Amino acid sequence: MGRLLDISQVTAGYGSITVLRNISIGVDAGECIGLFGPNGHGKTTLLQTISGLLRPAGGRISFEGTDITGARPRDIVNAGLIQSPQGNTLFGDMHVLETLELASISRRARRGRDENLRRVFDLFPQLGERRSQKAKTLSGGERQMLSIGCALMCSPRLLMLDEPTLGLSPRLKKELAGAVGNIARSGVPLVIVEQDVEFLLSLTQRLYMIEHGEVIREIDRANAPDHDSIMKLYFGEAVH
Amino acid sequence: MIDTLIATLVSGLVLGSLYAMMASGLSVIWTTLGVFNFAHGALMMIGAFVAWTVSEAAGLGLLVGIASGTLAAALLGVLIERLLVRPYYGNRNMLLITVMTTLAAMIILEKGAQMIWGARLKQLPRLVDGEISIFGATISAHEAILVVLAPLILLSIWRFTVRTNVGRSLRAVGQNQRSAALIGIDVPVAFAIAFGLSAALAGLTGALLGSIRFITPSMGAEPLVKAMIVVIFGGLGSLGATAGAAYIIGIIEALLILWLGLYWTPFVLFLMMIVVLVFRPTGIFGSSQ
Ligand SMILES: Nc1ncnc2c1ncn2[C@@H]1O[C@H](COP(=O)(O)OP(=O)(O)OP(=O)(O)O)[C@@H](O)[C@H]1O
Ligand SMILES: [Mg+2]
Numbered sequence: 001m002g003r004l005l006d007i008s009q010v011t012a013g014y015g016s017i018t019v020l021r022n023i024s025i026g027v028d029a030g031e032c033i034g035l036f037g038p039n040g041h042g043k044t045t046l047l048q049t050i051s052g053l054l055r056p057a058g059g060r061i062s063f064e065g066t067d068i069t070g071a072r073p074r075d076i077v078n079a080g081l082i083q084s085p086q087g088n089t090l091f092g093d094m095h096v097l098e099t100l101e102l103a104s105i106s107r108r109a110r111r112g113r114d115e116n117l118r119r120v121f122d123l124f125p126q127l128g129e130r131r132s133q134k135a136k137t138l139s140g141g142e143r144q145m146l147s148i149g150c151a152l153m154c155s156p157r158l159l160m161l162d163e164p165t166l167g168l169s170p171r172l173k174k175e176l177a178g179a180v181g182n183i184a185r186s187g188v189p190l191v192i193v194e195q196d197v198e199f200l201l202s203l204t205q206r207l208y209m210i211e212h213g214e215v216i217r218e219i220d221r222a223n224a225p226d227h228d229s230i231m232k233l234y235f236g237e238a239v240h
Numbered sequence: 241m242i243d244t245l246i247a248t249l250v251s252g253l254v255l256g257s258l259y260a261m262m263a264s265g266l267s268v269i270w271t272t273l274g275v276f277n278f279a280h281g282a283l284m285m286i287g288a289f290v291a292w293t294v295s296e297a298a299g300l301g302l303l304v305g306i307a308s309g310t311l312a313a314a315l316l317g318v319l320i321e322r323l324l325v326r327p328y329y330g331n332r333n334m335l336l337i338t339v340m341t342t343l344a345a346m347i348i349l350e351k352g353a354q355m356i357w358g359a360r361l362k363q364l365p366r367l368v369d370g371e372i373s374i375f376g377a378t379i380s381a382h383e384a385i386l387v388v389l390a391p392l393i394l395l396s397i398w399r400f401t402v403r404t405n406v407g408r409s410l411r412a413v414g415q416n417q418r419s420a421a422l423i424g425i426d427v428p429v430a431f432a433i434a435f436g437l438s439a440a441l442a443g444l445t446g447a448l449l450g451s452i453r454f455i456t457p458s459m460g461a462e463p464l465v466k467a468m469i470v471v472i473f474g475g476l477g478s479l480g481a482t483a484g485a486a487y488i489i490g491i492i493e494a495l496l497i498l499w500l501g502l503y504w505t506p507f508v509l510f511l512m513m514i515v516v517l518v519f520r521p522t523g524i525f526g527s528s529q
Contacts, residue, residue: 052421053418053421073421073427077424083422084422085419089416089419090419091412091415092415094408094411094412094415102412102423102425103424105405105423105424106424109424150419150423153423154424
């Protein structure tokens with residue numbers, strides 16, 4: 001049994017623009033990892049490629065030992081590899097409950113629908129209160145909760161969160177961080193993209209720093225650098 | 241006087257039912273894919289011809305004929321999506337390109353029908369014989385069936401899109417393709433279902449209309465234009481608005497025919513459409529944002 005998710009030498013981009021260059025990342029069973037790095041350097045592109053929204057030009061992606069390179073998004077969801085995308089606007093004209101129910105449309109998620117729904121409302125009681133409200137009328141924080149809730153409705157075996165606290169107030173950010181911690185403790189392996197390295201270190205075992213579509217540094221929680229050297233790493237090397 | 245008015249309103253109701261069934265098909269495709277299908281009227285015509293072939297030429301009976309016409313149109317709709325629309329997904333000019341490709345499909349279907357079935361006028365028998373009188377205005381029982389069937393069909397499509405997961409997934413794909421894919425909805429399948437459903441509606445309408453009007457290769461052109469006026473008038477997107485607009489246009493058309501005659505009616509309808517486009521581009525029922 002190899003790794004849960006194994007990304008090996010993947011190259012991908014948009015048309016003639018190459019964004020990811022021979023990137024290799026792995027997640028082991030029961031592990032949470034973090035991705036960080038300056039804006040526009042390929043973190044979202046990597047998640048889109050893993051989810052099958054972008055077809056890699058080279059390399060191999062496997063999940064639970066099965067090759068999923070170039071597979072259809074539907075089949076990847078069916079395998080339990082789920083993503084809550086960045087800045088998600090979901091389905092503006094659909095109600096919260098309708099959206100959550102729809103999110104369990106995949107074959108593997110259908111069975112656990114009622115239990116997952118209970119779990120989502122336990123995790124985000126606010127969503128329960130707004131169950132018949134249209135998604136477009138939700139606040140930014142509530143939208144983020146709905147997006148994570150949808151991902152949970154898919155019964156994830158691995159959950160990728162792309163900047164779950166983007167643009168939220170410090171208070172809301174803390175609340176969502178708490179919820180993400182809850183999900184991690186419930187045993188769902190996570191891949192979290194975030195700019196806040198300390199936040200990532202509190203939730204994950206390992207961090208990858210991504211710059212120019214490559215992993216330029218791997219950080220273990222056990223020997224994580226202190227705050228100052230992280231800041232230096234970030235701003236010292238990122239600014240051109 | 242009152243009698244003519246009632247007769248006019250009733251014939252407007254028949255027209256409205258026809259337009260509602262045609263326009264709701266256009267609306268299903270628009271809300272799911274964001275494209276406009278110009279072959280919609282031609283698919284209606286195919287429904288009528290296939291119904292005629294199965295029912296009259298092969299002698300299998302009208303109901304089997306109507307079912308075959310509906311199915312044939314649905315399959316052709318899926319084929320059009322596959323060959324003429326799908327290659328352009330994600331293209332910046334998709335809307336414009338598909339205007340041309342679906343127009344091409346319309347021409348191919350019309351010319352094809354002319355080659356297969358010839359130019360001689362054909363007509364289907366009626367589902368039931370006899371006439372029905374509503375407040376003194378008489379219509380054929382067949383037209384009465386159309387009037388009753390149209391709202392039932394619209395209601396079931398609406399229920400389908402609101403209650404069932406497949407129907408909801410069509411709405412989801414229309415609102416956010418990426419998010420839809422990420423919760424496991426098969427986006428290309430959703431597109432095919434939308435086209436198939438829409439084309440089935442067109443085919444069924446054609447098969448039912450084949451008993452009232454003559455079946456010709458160009459019989460779909462006029463209903464398509466009217467359905468376009470309806471969706472512009474009602475605002476694209478909501479099925480309820482489309483249905484409401486269909487009945488309003490049907491009744492206005494009947495009244496215009498009464499007052500101005502057949503010659504000037506299309507002119508006034510188009511004028512109305514332009515006025516709506518200028519002053520309320522999102523349609524009479526559309527939100528004004
Ligand atoms: N659809 C697209 N077409 C062309 N280029 C794109 C597209 N989406 C992203 N890019 C480019 O790919 C590069 C990487 O973008 P990506 O969204 O992966 O960055 P990111 O690391 O997630 O950034 P952020 O932290 O701001 O979310 C950027 O230069 C961006 O402009
Ligand atoms: Mg990003």
